[in-house]
Amino acid sequence: MKTFEEKWTAWIDDQLTGRELEEFLASLPDRSAAEAEKQSAKQVGSLLREQAMALSNADFFSHQLRERLDRENAPMRSEADAIQTGWWTIRRLLWGGITSLAVFAICTVVVFREKTPSSRSQYLTQILGAQVDPTVSPNATISMFEKKDDHVTVLWVDGLQSLPPEYAAK
Amino acid sequence: MQTEASVAQPDVSELELVKQCQRGDSAAFDELVVRYRTRVFGMIYNMVHNEQDAWDLAQDSFVKAWKSIDRFRGKSSFYTWLYRIVMNVTIDWLRKKQVKGGGTEFDDNVQLREIDPASKTVPRSEPLPHQRMERGEVRARIDQAIAQLSPEHRAVILMKETEDMQYHEIAEALGCSIGTVMSRLFYARKKLQNLLRDVYENV
Numbered sequence: 001m002k003t004f005e006e007k008w009t010a011w012i013d014d015q016l017t018g019r020e021l022e023e024f025l026a027s028l029p030d031r032s033a034a035e036a037e038k039q040s041a042k043q044v045g046s047l048l049r050e051q052a053m054a055l056s057n058a059d060f061f062s063h064q065l066r067e068r069l070d071r072e073n074a075p076m077r078s079e080a081d082a083i084q085t086g087w088w089t090i091r092r093l094l095w096g097g098i099t100s101l102a103v104f105a106i107c108t109v110v111v112f113r114e115k116t117p118s119s120r121s122q123y124l125t126q127i128l129g130a131q132v133d134p135t136v137s138p139n140a141t142i143s144m145f146e147k148k149d150d151h152v153t154v155l156w157v158d159g160l161q162s163l164p165p166e167y168a169a170k
Numbered sequence: 171m172q173t174e175a176s177v178a179q180p181d182v183s184e185l186e187l188v189k190q191c192q193r194g195d196s197a198a199f200d201e202l203v204v205r206y207r208t209r210v211f212g213m214i215y216n217m218v219h220n221e222q223d224a225w226d227l228a229q230d231s232f233v234k235a236w237k238s239i240d241r242f243r244g245k246s247s248f249y250t251w252l253y254r255i256v257m258n259v260t261i262d263w264l265r266k267k268q269v270k271g272g273g274t275e276f277d278d279n280v281q282l283r284e285i286d287p288a289s290k291t292v293p294r295s296e297p298l299p300h301q302r303m304e305r306g307e308v309r310a311r312i313d314q315a316i317a318q319l320s321p322e323h324r325a326v327i328l329m330k331e332t333e334d335m336q337y338h339e340i341a342e343a344l345g346c347s348i349g350t351v352m353s354r355l356f357y358a359r360k361k362l363q364n365l366l367r368d369v370y371e372n373v
Contacts, residue, residue, distance in 0.1 A: 002349070003349070003353065005352060005353045005356035005357070006349055006352040006353060006356075008356055009352040009353075009355045009356045009359075010352065012359065013330075015337075037363075040363050040367065040370075041359045041363060043370040043371070044331070044359060044362045044363055044366055044370060045330075045331040046370070047308075047312065047366060047369065047370045048216075048312065048327070048328065048331040048332050048362075049331060049332055051308060051309055051312050052212045052216070052332050053211070053212045053215040053216065053221075053224070054208060054212065055207055055208040055211040055212065055228075058204075058207055058208060061203075061207055061211070061225070061228070061229075062200060062203050062204060062207065064229065065203060065229055065232050065233070066196070066200065068229060068233060069196065069199075069233060069236055072233065
């Protein structure tokens with residue numbers, strides 16, 4: 001249910017139609033006075049529209065606004081950059097540390113391997129690498145006894161029918 | 171709604187511009203500012219009656235719009251959303267100014283007591299001659315009349331008459347019901363008819 005004010009306003013703005021309009025007009029005590037009021041209200045509207053204030057220096061308005069937005073965005077941006085830079089530094093340090101450790105470990109292994117003298121003689125290596133044919137020497141066994149401190153190695157070969165052809169001592 | 175740049179770049183839709191703004195494109199926001207700066211300024215000027223204040227408040231409104239553009243979901247048109255920001259900024263400013271000044275200028279109860287809803291406005295007995303009524307004087311009279319309305323009444327009458335907004339758009343912009351908008355329009359018109367009758371009858 002619309003109030004009188006709502007109906008009046010709708011009527012002024014030509015928003016009342018049909019039965020609603022008829023009922024409203026019928027309820028008016030003085031139709032001609034109401035029409036004069038409607039005309040008066042429309043004149044006020046026209047007056048307000050005609051006197052609307054224009055924006056002078058519109059381009060300067062936009063320019064000033066742009067500068068202000070840039071200014072207000074700048075601290076937020078630099079703060080974000082600072083946070084990002086901080087994280088970047090921490091990550092970089094972390095990766096740098098891990099890489100350095102890995103390089104150090106690889107270098108250490110390589111150097112130590114190179115520096116460790118081979119304790120096996122050429123002959124021993126050949127013996128150990130030799131294939132003993134099980135059909136020819138089924139009970140063949142090769143045992144090695146080694147004392148590195150004294151640089152002594154005893155090789156005990158048992159059950160061989162013949163020495164492998166690769167054997168350097170042959 | 172006619173806008174400044176709708177003629178300049180009619181191919182770029184408002185919604186597209188808003189989406190670009192939401193992706194952080196400040197150039198798109200510039201375009202929206204160009205479209206609405208004059209109307210926003212004019213609207214605020216009519217509310218505050220001071221060019222410098224209107225300028226500052228229009229700037230504040232656009233800054234606020236830029237900062238909260240992510241919250242625009244497209245449920246209403248952009249200009250309704252923008253006008254809501256404009257009205258909030260302006261009405262807040264007027265309220266603060268009123269508190270500082272300690273005035274009772276916007277006392278709605280006083281206004282409602284002064285106006286009989288069914289009254290016929292009385293023409294001024296000694297109207298000023300049309301020839302003496304210069305534009306500046308008319309402007310001053312309108313400013314004085316509007317100044318006697320509460321911020322909410324100012325907002326509805328200006329959005330309706332100068333922006334040609336629909337009731338539901340005004341309601342959305344002000345965050346009130348359509349009935350409230352229509353009621354405020356009724357009283358604002360009555361008040362302005364009383365105060366400006368000699369002006370509009372002679373201009």
